Amino acid sequence: MTARAIARIGLALAYAIAGAAHLMRPAGFVAITPHWVPEPQTVVMLTGIAELAGAVGLMLQATRRAAAIALALYALCVWPANFNHALHDIALGGVHLSWWYHGPRLALQPVIIWWALWAGAVIDWPFRRR
Secondary structure, X not given: OOHHHHHHHHHHHHHXXXXXXXXXXXXXXXXXXXXXXXXXXXXXXXXXXXXXXXXXXXXXOOOHHHHHHHHHHHHHHHHHHHHHXXXXXXXXXXXXXXXXXXXXXXXXXXXXXXXXXXXXXXXXOXXXXX
């Protein structure tokens, strides 16, 4: 199995778990949704469905490239919720998370975007063959 295949399976699994969490326990996701997002409950439900669809699409050869691009764009679009969570110190289940959580979480979002694009064979960087 190639590194790209392992990355693809890992990412699909992560998105499938996140998508299920969005649908089964939406309260935390609704809580961190920025105030300017309309209908946060509906948006959280739709993002859960998008994550599940992206996970499946990433595993199918025919839809892999489109799913990878969609998941990268998705990760970019939900980044404001992560900033909102950090900047407003929103407690989840009564727990306030420190910058030891938020800092790495915010910094890793571009890595997640790259991961989707690389795992879906949209880009080869930085492993381009010479």
